[in-house]
Amino acid sequence: MKYLFEASVGGGIPIIHPMHQCLAANEITEIVGILNGTTNYILTQMIKNGESFDNALGIAQQLGYAEANPAADIEGIDACRKIAILADLAFGRQISPDKIYTEGITNVDSEDVKYAESQNCVIKLIGYCKKDGDMVFARVSPMFVPKESALSGVDDVFNAILVRGNAIGETMFYGRGAGKLPTASAVVSDMIDIARDNCNGIMWTDEGDDFIMDINDSKVKWFVRASQSKVKDAERLFGAIDLTFIKDTEFGFTTPKLTEGELSRKIEEMGGMIKFVRVLE
Amino acid sequence: MKYLFEASVGGGIPIIHPMHQCLAANEITEIVGILNGTTNYILTQMIKNGESFDNALGIAQQLGYAEANPAADIEGIDACRKIAILADLAFGRQISPDKIYTEGITNVDSEDVKYAESQNCVIKLIGYCKKDGDMVFARVSPMFVPKESALSGVDDVFNAILVRGNAIGETMFYGRGAGKLPTASAVVSDMIDIARDNCNGIMWTDEGDDFIMDINDSKVKWFVRASQSKVKDAERLFGAIDLTFIKDTEFGFTTPKLTEGELSRKIEEMGGMIKFVRVLE
Numbered sequence: 001m002k003y004l005f006e007a008s009v010g011g012g013i014p015i016i017h018p019m020h021q022c023l024a025a026n027e028i029t030e031i032v033g034i035l036n037g038t039t040n041y042i043l044t045q046m047i048k049n050g051e052s053f054d055n056a057l058g059i060a061q062q063l064g065y066a067e068a069n070p071a072a073d074i075e076g077i078d079a080c081r082k083i084a085i086l087a088d089l090a091f092g093r094q095i096s097p098d099k100i101y102t103e104g105i106t107n108v109d110s111e112d113v114k115y116a117e118s119q120n121c122v123i124k125l126i127g128y129c130k131k132d133g134d135m136v137f138a139r140v141s142p143m144f145v146p147k148e149s150a151l152s153g154v155d156d157v158f159n160a161i162l163v164r165g166n167a168i169g170e171t172m173f174y175g176r177g178a179g180k181l182p183t184a185s186a187v188v189s190d191m192i193d194i195a196r197d198n199c200n201g202i203m204w205t206d207e208g209d210d211f212i213m214d215i216n217d218s219k220v221k222w223f224v225r226a227s228q229s230k231v232k233d234a235e236r237l238f239g240a241i242d243l244t245f246i247k248d249t250e251f252g253f254t255t256p257k258l259t260e261g262e263l264s265r266k267i268e269e270m271g272g273m274i275k276f277v278r279v280l281e
Numbered sequence: 282m283k284y285l286f287e288a289s290v291g292g293g294i295p296i297i298h299p300m301h302q303c304l305a306a307n308e309i310t311e312i313v314g315i316l317n318g319t320t321n322y323i324l325t326q327m328i329k330n331g332e333s334f335d336n337a338l339g340i341a342q343q344l345g346y347a348e349a350n351p352a353a354d355i356e357g358i359d360a361c362r363k364i365a366i367l368a369d370l371a372f373g374r375q376i377s378p379d380k381i382y383t384e385g386i387t388n389v390d391s392e393d394v395k396y397a398e399s400q401n402c403v404i405k406l407i408g409y410c411k412k413d414g415d416m417v418f419a420r421v422s423p424m425f426v427p428k429e430s431a432l433s434g435v436d437d438v439f440n441a442i443l444v445r446g447n448a449i450g451e452t453m454f455y456g457r458g459a460g461k462l463p464t465a466s467a468v469v470s471d472m473i474d475i476a477r478d479n480c481n482g483i484m485w486t487d488e489g490d491d492f493i494m495d496i497n498d499s500k501v502k503w504f505v506r507a508s509q510s511k512v513k514d515a516e517r518l519f520g521a522i523d524l525t526f527i528k529d530t531e532f533g534f535t536t537p538k539l540t541e542g543e544l545s546r547k548i549e550e551m552g553g554m555i556k557f558v559r560v561l562e
Binding site: 006012013014017018021022023024025026150152153154165166167168169170171172173174175176179181182184185186187188189192193 | 287293294295298299302303304305306307431433434435446447448449450451452453454455456457460462463465466467468469470473474
């Protein structure tokens, strides 16, 4: 018995087959994806039209992009399942969604959008996984995506999956992540493959989880928002940082690359922390 | 005997397989591609760093992106062969490269780059093919690409191929179009497919060419540059047009959609034509 599941990630975008088949000569090292069209639509409304999160969600619901109960999308659960499938496929070992740190977009506000712009970035919900030695790391969270990245221009309900491999370098797959016809396109292509007897089983092992890196060990740059009074403490703790001001009561800055653990310790010492968002490199 | 040829278009980017296999449930209606990394690098230098064409070509040659004799790239010949392969595959009938109108980037100048910017576009060398009823049309030429298009952000030596299908809508494949490792990635994936006996022959018919639309019948918007003295004539001939001025001696404007034949007749009547570039929609 063989299962094909092209439609499970990225809707109509060919991604499962290309990863399994066309990138077979590569060791895949990293995947960065905009994997959920509903949240991408909401964030696009906040970025392009200055909508609040609540208004943007309302518009998405009116248009049928978001469910009446939108939790699975806006809490990042759907994106988490998708990055889990891609990570399984890329690294050959099963990573259960409940092992993946998952943060949705419900706390993203208009200030985050403006701070992102000040850093020449846009804020996106990013599913991320990476091979690091023998370990694998996966995460779903909002991230500041630099405008030079091909992912930054992926708007509205579109999805995109950027795959890095040791031979191919960087490649990206882009298209409609949902909808009746795109999904049907993926399902029917699987059926045609089966009819042509043109499919290999896609396999991975589901033994153990000691290869999954703890989120506290993963390193990333951070954009931190803190109370106005903490400028001196921030400079002392984080070194040479550029300060950004978009309102009277607070300031923002990008940290060097730090583990989640290191960040937590510094933030605690600084005090006055309002919020932090990871920054994609 | 079966031939696989994933590396023939887009270097390491999986495109031949995904089109043939993953989009098998679609009728493909249109392909728009940045298919040549050398010319894309040269245009990126002209756009981002304000280099002249000659300087940009020199830099590309120094870096080994352009050959000592760069004709096959800068005259659009390489892109033409690639769009021919994609069109064959998409439409199931062979379109010989010598039937495809091909214009390279040797006439693109700094003013074109500025005019493109004034229209919120970037100038790119675009391989294009489209199904129009029973006919098929293909072309290679510089085009103004609107910044909202996912193709506009494809810079340097990267390639991207946007495929439109009746079920999938719009999907795009992006990555390194050349280089030793990306190309090897594509070749080795074909070899793995052959070893797995996991390949269908990719076939198309090579009978006749009466399905190929004449370039004079193809419709497109145009950006026209003409001598300053011809403003009144342009307005009379092209209707409500927005005029753009970036230097004293000339002006530019975008036409409505016109066939090549219609444009030629109007241009001849107007006189004072300096140059025209097609505009991607």
